[in-house]
Amino acid sequence: QQQVKQSPQSLIVQKGGISIINCAYENTAFDYFPWYQQFPGKGPALLIAIRPDVSEKKEGRFTISFNKSAKQFSLHIMDSQPGDSATYFCAASETSGGYQKVTFGIGTKLQVIP
């Protein structure tokens, strides 16, 4: 049972368009929501993250929107570029049993076409 549901699994966007990836969760104990970006042949790397007391966080062309009541959060990539083509993982973490447990979504493979 997926604790963090991510969609879509794959996404094709034209250069200059907006890429949107959605995630949903059930566990209200989650208290931190990072997004990781993974290029082919590389390990994931932290892209941007948000805490649940904030509804939006923006870093350059990347924005996280967070809806605590709906238990949903999403990543928006504005003016998408071919260099953004990668797999994106949403994640949620909680402190449980004395350690921080991070649960990842299944990933979204984004392809930005020229």
Next chain:
Amino acid sequence: EAQVTQNPRYLITVTGKKLTVTCSQNMNHEYMSWYRQDPGLGLRQIYYSMNVEVTDKGDVPEGYKVSRKEKRNFPLILESPSPNQTSLYFCASSLRLARNNEQFFGPGTRLTVL
């Protein structure tokens, strides 16, 4: 350069032949973790370690062992590999066990068990 290294990067082996995947970090991080990445399943945690000599199971520990004798190293051991352990494996580390501590991932080890 601050990094997490894994070796080997690629490995093809046969069922039952014991193998070890090494992981090392040079950032003096306390927390280390192993994940496996499978299509449609995302990243799933295998084992984690909060510090030297402190390890615990993640979500999918069956068939794996780990040890943490030194702070920098966290090897993953498959004592009797099976084909269902064919996967892409990532080691990750973070400074400490805190909510918003970024995890740094290694480049991955692609394992095929025949």
